[in-house]
Amino acid sequence: MIKQYLSYALGAFGHDAFYATLNTYFAIFVTSALFVGKGAAAEAGIVTTMVVVIRLIEIAFDPMIGGMVDNTDTKMGKFKPWLLAGAIVSSIGLILMFSSLFGLADSNTSIYFLVFGIVFVIMDIFYSFKDISFWSMLPALSVDTKVRNRFGTVGRFGSTLGSQGVIIVIMPLVIYFSQKFSGTHGDTQTRAGWLGFAIVIGLVSLLGALATFFGTKETKSLIRQNTERTRFRDVFKVIGENDQLMWLGLSYLLFALSYVVTNSLLIYYFRYVIGNSNAYSVIGGVTAILGIISVPLFPIIVSKITRRGVYVGGICMMLVGYLLFNFAGDSAIMMYIADAIFFFPYPMIFLAALMTITDSVEYGQWKNGTRNESVTLSVRPLIDKLAGAFSTGIVVIAAVQAGMTGNAKPSDITAHGMFIFHSFIFYMP
Amino acid sequence: MILLVVSALIYQFKVTLSEKKHAEIVKKLEKRIKTENAEKAADTKAELDN
Numbered sequence: 360m361i362k363q364y365l366s367y368a369l370g371a372f373g374h375d376a377f378y379a380t381l382n383t384y385f386a387i388f389v390t391s392a393l394f395v396g397k398g399a400a401a402e403a404g405i406v407t408t409m410v411v412v413i414r415l416i417e418i419a420f421d422p423m424i425g426g427m428v429d430n431t432d433t434k435m436g437k438f439k440p441w442l443l444a445g446a447i448v449s450s451i452g453l454i455l456m457f458s459s460l461f462g463l464a465d466s467n468t469s470i471y472f473l474v475f476g477i478v479f480v481i482m483d484i485f486y487s488f489k490d491i492s493f494w495s496m497l498p499a500l501s502v503d504t505k506v507r508n509r510f511g512t513v514g515r516f517g518s519t520l521g522s523q524g525v526i527i528v529i530m531p532l533v534i535y536f537s538q539k540f541s542g543t544h545g546d547t548q549t550r551a552g553w554l555g556f557a558i559v560i561g562l563v564s565l566l567g568a569l570a571t572f573f574g575t576k577e578t579k580s581l582i583r584q585n586t587e588r589t590r591f592r593d594v595f596k597v598i599g600e601n602d603q604l605m606w607l608g609l610s611y612l613l614f615a616l617s618y619v620v621t622n623s624l625l626i627y628y629f630r631y632v633i634g635n636s637n638a639y640s641v642i643g644g645v646t647a648i649l650g651i652i653s654v655p656l657f658p659i660i661v662s663k664i665t666r667r668g669v670y671v672g673g674i675c676m677m678l679v680g681y682l683l684f685n686f687a688g689d690s691a692i693m694m695y696i697a698d699a700i701f702f703f704p705y706p707m708i709f710l711a712a713l714m715t716i717t718d719s720v721e722y723g724q725w726k727n728g729t730r731n732e733s734v735t736l737s738v739r740p741l742i743d744k745l746a747g748a749f750s751t752g753i754v755v756i757a758a759v760q761a762g763m764t765g766n767a768k769p770s771d772i773t774a775h776g777m778f779i780f781h782s783f784i785f786y787m788p
Numbered sequence: 789m790i791l792l793v794v795s796a797l798i799y800q801f802k803v804t805l806s807e808k809k810h811a812e813i814v815k816k817l818e819k820r821i822k823t824e825n826a827e828k829a830a831d832t833k834a835e836l837d838n
Contacts, residue, residue: 502814504807582814585821606802613795665807667799674796681789715803718810725813725820788791 363500364513366574370442371517372524373567374493377453379522380560381486384529385410388457388553393464402468409476411751417483418744421491424484425737426594428492429586436577438492438499438733445489446568450561452482457557459550487740489568495736497713498720499577508658511713515706516654521567523647525560532556582721586730597731598738601723604716608738611712614674615746617788618705621681623754624784628694631763631772632780638691645695646702653706660707661714669711673704684785689769713739757783 386407394402431437455478463471500510536555537543543552577583589597598604629639661669680701687693716739724730758764761780762772772780 504810581821581825582817585817603803603805606798607805610795610798610803613791613798617791617795667803667806670799671796674792674799677792678789681792715805718805718807721810721813721817722805725817786789788789 360506363575364509366570367496367500367510368513368517369574370493370567370571371514372521373446373564373570374489375518375521376525376560376567377449377486377521377564379525380529380557381453381456384525385456392548392550392553393459405472406475409472410479413476413479413483414744415748417487418741418748420484421487421737421741421744422594422598422734423591424487424491425495425731425733425735426589426591428488428495428733429731430588436499438496438577439572441488441492442568443572445485445487445492446565448485449482449489450565452478452485453561453564454554454557456482457553490740491733491737493568493571494713494739495733496571496575496577497717497736498732499583500575501578502580502582502721504714504718505658505662507717508661508710508714511710511717512654512657515657515710515713516651517567519647519650519654519706521563523650526643526647529556532559582724583730585724589729589731589734594731594734597723597727597729597734600727601719601735602726603722604719604735604738607712607715607719608742610670611739612742612746614708614712615743616749618677619746619750620753621701621784621788623750624757624780625694625698627754627758627761627763627780628784629691631761631767632769632777633689633691633694634769635691641691641695642698645699649699649703650706653703654710657707657710661711666711666714669704669707670715673708673711676704677701677708681785681788685781753783 389406390399390403394400394406428437428441431440433440456475459465460471460474460478463474494514497507497510497514501507533548533552533556534546535552537547537549537552540551540555541547541549543549598608625642626636626639629642630636657669664672677700680697680699683693683697683700687697716736720730720732720735723735757780761776761783763776763780
């Protein structure tokens, strides 16, 4: 079993290193290395807008991707072919994204945008296949809740290390490859440097997927053989008729939205309320360390107080964090303490929700007669993506309404603006 | 704080799929599938006998 846990954790490590690169650092590459000089802002704007729009459209396809995985039946099982194909194609896509597409970005930007759009759509689809096949293996690895808890926990631990690891290695890698490939000195970053970084991350993602591919084993139980093909038009019915999945989904959507909105607005708090945006960087360190402590505690705590205890109790702890936020005023230290209390239960609540979704596979099978592992598990990434998209909009509205834009100073924010900001960052979430 | 409270209330009162309930469902499912398989086997046998 240890081998299986380790291979699953390695898969998650590579997967989230990849995701962090895509989600956070691609935009930095586009604005700081790909497009520089005349008209750069507009060109970078087109690329980032394409990314946002394509990803929004993709959300609707997640359950159908789950349906395709569920309908797959090969000697390797149903997840592994998709996991491997997803890893290979998405890694190649990532490497192409971090390049000038054979010089097109300089020679012909219109064709660059067109080719980039095609590359990104293909990359995003295969990334989603990888994402859904990887996480929907959970109900197939065991039907025992305790074993599922352990797989979920090691997976989440791997993802935490993967996404935090990228933050640590990104700049040293970009600078190392800039020196190696472009012969620069010091801290200069070149396109070739970014490309080298993307190749490393693409390889880490592929090697992690290979570890999961060879190291894990789908169980063959009586329950798991009881499946039928799911037609595409039925995937939303499968989700809709599973009332436990729907209630959990609604609860988790509100939870995720709450967390993401507050989390994204914290940087505005440091800049426009405290007036010290540098102090914000400590938050990243606090959450990285607490995440690494919090995740492994999940199986121990959940065996004592149950999933519901973790979920509801964890939210109570986050509410204490919110109360402290309200009293923080312009003290950065108070914000760190409040954020620590606010963040600590977050990974455990995530795992409690993930485990409830995993167990709702058998609930749906019992209630509706068919077993749908990937369609059911696709609900979680779908909700996380929805919450992310909503929160981006909410953050913009909050900042504009509160007058927290450009070079505004804390003294420029009116009492009314402050009330609006507090409503968006604390009261509403 | 509002969304979070609503989220907790929904989980507390509407999500009834606990670990215990899941273990019961797995047992019931196994039993049901076994019976179904036995019935299918009996049907096939009856057809063959005819």
